[in-house]
Amino acid sequence: MRRTVPGIILFVVGFLIVVDFFFKIPVINNLSRDIRNWVTLIANIAIGLGGANLLMVHTRNVQRKKREWEHSVVLVVLFAVTVILGISRSTNDRFYRFIFDNINVPIGSTLFATAAFQMASASYRTFRVRNIESAMLLITGVLVMLGKVSLGEMIASWFPALAQWLLDVWNTATQRGIMMCTAIGLVMASLRVIVGLERSHFGAGE
């Protein structure tokens, strides 16, 4: 029952959404709109679950004095302050915006900025010749990099054109191949879920 009922709901809802996409039938279009509203509603209710889970994990960290439990204290305090400010005043409140603009945004930007260094260290590991494929990757990578910097053009005038050709022909063709296969995979994965062939995400049965 715990797997059958969700399976039936999923089939009916999935079928309605597909019909809504291709046909203009007022009853089904309205039903589909209502279903999408319900999805938004359920997702918003789930925020409470997420918050409760976050608090449960971090209060246990503090109670059990787990490693770096001090971070959990900071998280719980800031979580409480943000929720109280957001509910009691509003998300446009000066203090609420202060927390968001001066803590959340700069930390996010700082972490994003470190991506360049992560790429450099990942490239260092990847661009090592271990077999024919990695040798090809290294050679192509060097050619593209040389073609994209002024040094490459100084060495040989045809470097930029070669780099662009590698990007436009080889790279684009490969990317489109992956993209089209992924699109087919997405359709098939969705069909598999709608017709009930995939049920592992329903969890345990009775």
Added chain:
Amino acid sequence: MFDTSRSVAFVTLVVFAASLYYCLIQARRGTRFYLRRIPGLDAVDECVGRAAEMGRPIHMTPGYGGLTGSGAPLTIAGLEVQSYLARQCATYDVRLIISVAYPEVLPVSQEVQRAGHIAAGRPETYREEDVRFLSSSQFAFASAIIGTIEREKCVANIMVGSFAAEAIFLAENSAQLGCITIGGCTNLYQLPFFIAACDYTLIGEEIFAGSAHFSQDPEKIAVLRAQDMGKLALLLTLFVAVVTALAGSQELLKLLRQ
């Protein structure tokens, strides 16, 4: 009544549904389709084995995506991998820590984890706090995962689902922390980062093969066969479109651009 601007998509869907039906019938009649081994999925057992030997946990995330929109099948693909992983981890007494970015994924992921422990015959080892909602903010999510891996001394980080700019951050930091890293996504801009930084990468559609690969269920393998038939149909259509375009007719190309 029918939206004619979507006729190509409709015909495509009907063809795919028909190929799915045909392959399912074949599988039910006893035809066994070949499914190649996918190193990234085979490596999941390697992660469990290493974790069991070292007595340390595994970290897994079904990605920075929810259960709505076009990213939903990717999250479900991640949950399929989690389903197998949860069962294997419960069987070998390995702790599995799951991080989710969107709260609506949390109850589903918890249920998948619980089901894995029940399937392994060890429901008492299920720990609710091992499935964690972190944050829907991209880099808060990513840094919380790296913090978890570092604090819990995880031996492997498995990332299958929807990923964006945090992909390189997650993959590279996990590798720096000495984890076996398995990454899988369909985002063309993030795949090169996974390929560069991860030990194993599931490229594009490979992430949808998890369920069939792990279960070896003939019906699930039949779906992949239907997917391959769809790819063949697409290739033939493209070939015909190119030939007709070279012959001077643009009609098929115009139709495909719809």
